[in-house]
Amino acid sequence: MKLTEAKAQFISSWGAFGTHWGINRTMAQIHALLLISPDPITQDDIMEQLSISRGNVNMNTRDLIDWGLVDRVLIPGERKEFFxxxxxxxxxxxxxxxxxxxxxxxxxLKLLSQLEQIEGDKKDKDVKQFVDTVAGIRKFGGQADKVLDVMIKADESWILGSMLKFFK
Amino acid sequence: MKLTEAKAQFISSWGAFGTHWGINRTMAQIHALLLISPDPITQDDIMEQLSISRGNVNMNTRDLIDWGLVDRVLIPGERKEFFxxxxxxxxxxxxxxxxxxxxxxxxxLKLLSQLEQIEGDKKDKDVKQFVDTVAGIRKFGGQADKVLDVMIKADESWILGSMLKFFK
DNA sequence: TTGAATTTTCAAAATTTATTGAAAATATAT
DNA sequence: ATATATTTTCAATAAATTTTGAAAATTCAA
Structure with missing residues (x-):
């Protein structure tokens, strides 16, 4: 397979992948394009390579920047912005x-905590199932929250960092 | 807060939550409704409680069944199906x-493995960045795959099961 | 300043996705 | 078998989301 074809496939499937994660196709495709671009590229480069409009590129690069996945880069002597x-x-x-x-x-999790404090007879099976379900999800979510915090902070912590190096 | 209001809020936000995970709103709402229903309910119950059409209920319950999250239940003496x-x-x-x-x-992961075997000069920086990116994602995905397998199999394995009980 | 280059905005259009509802298919009781 | 209840399908419709493109705003050099 040639690079050009491989690039197209990567961008296309990364875009499709994104839609399964609540991310719009174009945003994921722009991200994919930037991931495989060794040097920073401009709005026009993105427009051309993905055949999409300027407005679309602008909005989606902004979102990617908001997500902390993409950076604007200023190149000395260049008028345009690079990404x-x-x-x-x-x-x-x-x-x-x-x-x-x-x-x-x-x-x-905040909402679930509120919903758990519902008024009503705990003997009532509707009330009981509601409270049990909400409590169960909140508990599970709370654990997930902790696990994710560990992951997020791993790079900042020496011991955890070396534990997780294994996975890198 | 009363049960009725709490239910509505739970269903509504579970639905919104779903859309961030590539799941359609209605499917997530039906799932939410079933999670807080102590006893099995019928298509008509779902139609009424969520104010949606029969066809919609039918399609989305089927998807939930395909996902292994919902079961059909036959109740002796009842003509209708319950969920x-x-x-x-x-x-x-x-x-x-x-x-x-x-x-x-x-x-x-399967696709990424293919894309890694691209033909081209590894000295070329475009080729290099492409291969590096794809390899990086594949490696990361491979590790994620292993971690998820552990989680999935945890309930079937005594030792891992007891380790993970901590999180339950 | 002025003006050219570039970026941003956003209403309208296009596209995609979800929903309806009625007809067809299926299941069940008599 | 026949009638009735129930479920399923799917073309048409509606709703939601994405994309466009041109005007407005901004930036920057001279």
């Missing part, structure tokens, strides 16, 4: 985990 | 992990 992606997959993964935890898990 | 969801959150989580691994991770 580059973090290439260390471990860092990419922890960054995604960090953001999703903040955006999804934490608010969900 | 019930696995309530043990640990089992729910491992079942989801198992399915997503099979549907998404495994095929992705």
């Amino acid at each position: 580059t992606a973090e290439k260390d997959i471990w860092k990419v993964a922890t960054q995604i985990i960090k953001e999703r935890k903040k955006r999804e898990l934490d608010p969900m | 019930t969801a696995e309530k043990d959150i640990w089992k729910v989580a491992t079942q989801i992990i198992k399915e997503r691994k099979k549907r998404e991770l495994d095929p992705m």
Whole structure:
């Protein structure tokens, strides 16, 4: 297989993969393109390589920057802005985990704690099942939260860092 | 807060949560409803409680069954079919992990292995970055694959099971 | 300043995805 | 067998999401 074909396949399937994770196809494709680009590239490069509009590139690169996965790069002497992606997959993964935890898990756990404090007769089986389910999810989510924190902080901690090196 | 209001909130946010995970809102809402229903319920119950059409219920319960999260239940003397969801959150989580691994991770790893065997000069920086990126993701994915296998098999293995009891 | 290059915004259009509902298929009781 | 209840299918419709592109805003050099 040639590089050109391989690139196209990688970008395409990374985009499809993204849709299974609540990420829009284009954002994932731009990310994929940046991951395999050795040097920073411009909006126009992205537009051309993915055949998408300027507005689309602009919005999605902004989202990628908000997710902490992509950086704007200023190249001396160049008028245009350049973009580059973090290439260390471990860092990419922890960054995604960090953001999703903040955006999804934490608010969900907060809500579940509230829902657990429902008023009603615990003898009532509807009430009981509701409380049990909510408590079960909250407990599970709480453990997941802790495990993810360990992962996120692993790179900052020497001991955990060396434990997790195994996985790198 | 009353049970009725709490239920509505739980179903609604579980549905919203689902959309961040590539699951459609309705499927997640039906799952939520079943999770808090102490006894099996019918298509009509689901239609009424979520205000959605019969066809919609039918398709989404089927998907939930395919995911191994919901079961059809036959109640003696009843003409209609009843549905019930696995309530043990640990089992729910491992079942989801198992399915997503099979549907998404495994095929992705297979593709990445192919893409790594690209023809081209490794000295070329485009080729090098492509191979490095793909290899990095494949390696990371491979480790994730192993970790997930451990989790999935934990319940079947005594030693791992007791280790993971901590998290239950 | 001015003006050219570049980026950003956002309403409208296109596309994708989800939902409906009625007809067809299936299952069950009499 | 026949009638009735129930489930399934799927084309049409509706809703949600994504994309475009041109105007507005911004940046920057001279």
